[in-house]
Amino acid sequence: MSNAKKLGLWTLVMLTFVPTFGFGNITTNAVALGPAAIPSWLLVSLLFFFPLSIMIAELASKNQDKEGGLYTWIESALGPKWAFIGTWSYFVANLFYLQMVFARIPVSVSWAIFGENRFNDQNAYLLPYLSIILAIILTYVATKGVKKFSKLADFGGKFTLAATIIFIVFAFIGLLIGKPSATQFTVDNTIPKFDTSYFATFSWLLFAVAGAEVAGTYIKDVDDPQRTFPKAVLIATILIALAYVVGSIAVCLVISPEALQEANLKNAGYVVYKTLAENFGINGKIVVQIYAAILTITSIAAYIVWIESPIRAMFAEVPEGTFPKFLTEKDENGTLKKALWTQCAIVIIMIAVPLLGLNSIDAFFRLLTDLSALSLVVPYIILIAAYISFRLKNQDVPFKFFKSNTTAMIFSWIALILSIAGFFGAGLDYISGAESSKEALIQIIKTYGGPVILIILGYIITFLTKAVNKNIEKTETM
Incomplete structure (x- = not known):
């Protein structure tokens, strides 16, 4: 493959930025x-986010000749057992995430066309059907390979960044020309109150910035990966961090948290842009339509990345025989088409079951969704542990951001402690809403035991696969 066909620096930056940054995360946490x-x-x-991105960049530079991403990075430091646990948890969490995200695209299309959300209570029944259609279409696009849609991610990412910058600039211009801030900033409301409620919310903030690992599965498609990948991760990290921090200030200047609550979380991101435009006497409907159109393009690119990347992470580098052979078969571009269509089929079933009125099966899938809620936390804990092991071994790598092992350990242990605290803190939301001690116990088992149960399920699948393969080999030798 020639360098002309490979991914450049800014395309890789956008492949990281697009699935990681979400303006909706700003408005949600502002509420x-x-x-x-x-x-x-x-x-x-x-x-x-910063130390995690550095860890990914260093581990990726060590394994730049491989394409497994998360699996490869963990395996190189902790071995295949932990690599499997981390990647399987990541894959399962993503599977249930995809079940929910396809409904967001029709909503953004509605805002783009009509300047409002037409999927209200009367039309909301259409969303599952549209989600199934989108799952099929976007999976088909994903099977065409990363380079086919990298231009879309590049285009959408730059426009999203531009839209965010424009929002921030005009929010501060309004303040400079005398428009009062919609939110009164005081020491009391700006300094966090470190209570149970805040800790639960802060835990989810950790995983709102997760996503730097997504681009790692495409490192073999990158032009000059030794230099390009670490640089792209660092640039994306800075852009995302600035967008979240400065974007949050801008949102508070434009609209109060109370007004955002009235807008409904599903519509909050659109309402903020509309409010900003109207503050300057501009037609808010037109502005929100432009923003929604940009968001639609970006969302499509982001979901294609989220469809394809975990599949690569899970099935691209696992030892032969870990999963059924059809899940690990690649085409000439390294795309796992059969695994992608299998994932699509599972997601469609999960979306369709409630439509069929199969209450017992629907309850089963809702249980699985609850069990998977914190599964995304597990791979980050294992990845950070892998990096700590990696640095303690003082392995030579093409890219090493932290020259001092002491500095690397300080940042790594802080990130590890935050991840573990995030795992337990995020579950507080589920438990605090329990109406009885029995319900609280059930929530604790589902919330914290869920990832363990799903990891055991993964091992059962691999055990059965190996048993079947062993029987086939015996039959062939007879």
Whole structure:
């Protein structure tokens, strides 16, 4: 493959930026935390997202000749057992995430066309059907390979970044020309209150910035990966951190947390742009339509990345015989088409079951969704542990950001402690809403035991696969 056909620096930056940054994360946490979201984003960016991105860049530079991403990075430091646990947890969490995200695209299309959300209570029944159609279409696009849609991610990412910058600039211009801030900033509402409610919300902030690992599965498609990949991760990290921190300030200037709550979380991101435009006497409907059109393009690119990347991470580098052979078969471009269509089929079943009125099966899938809620936390804990092991072995790598092992260990242990605290903190939301001690116990088992149960399920699948393969080999030798 010639260098002309490979991914360049800014395309890789956008492949990281697009699935990681979401303006909706800013508005959601502005509702939950108000001005306290600003220092919270800063803490998360400096103490979790930045070191995590550095870890990924260093581990990727060590394994630049492989394409497994998360699996390869963990396996190189901790071995195949932990690599399997980390990647399987990541894959399962993504599977249930995809079940929910396809419904967001029709909503953004509605805002782009009509300037409002037409999928209200009367039309909401259409979303599952549209989600199934989108799952099939976007999976088909994903099977065409990363380079086919990398231009879309590049285009959408740059426009999203531009839209965010424009929003921030005009929010501050409004303040400079005398428009009052919609939110009153005080010491009391800006400094976080470190109570149970804040800790639960802060835990989810950690994983709102997760996503730097997504681009790692495409490292073999990168032009000059030794230099390009680490640089792209660092640039994307800085852009994402700045967008979240400064974007949160801008949102608070334009609209109060109370007004955002009235807008409904599903519509909050659109309402903020509409409010900003109207503050300057501009037609808010047209502005929100332009923003929604950009968001639609970006969302499509982001979901294609999320469809394809975990598949590569899970099945591209696992030892032969770990999973059924059809799941690990690649085409000439390294795309796992059969695994992608298998994933699509599972997601469609999960979307369709409620439509069929099969209450018992629907309850089963809802249980699985609950069990998978914190599965995304597990791979980051294992990845950070892998990096700590990697640095303690003092392995030579083409790219080493932390020249001092002491500095690397300080940042790594802070990120590890935050990840573990995030795992337990995120579950507080589920448990605090329990109406009885029995219900609380059930929630604890589902929330914290869920990832363990799903990991055991993964091992059962691999055990059965190996048993079947062994029987086939015996039959062939007879």
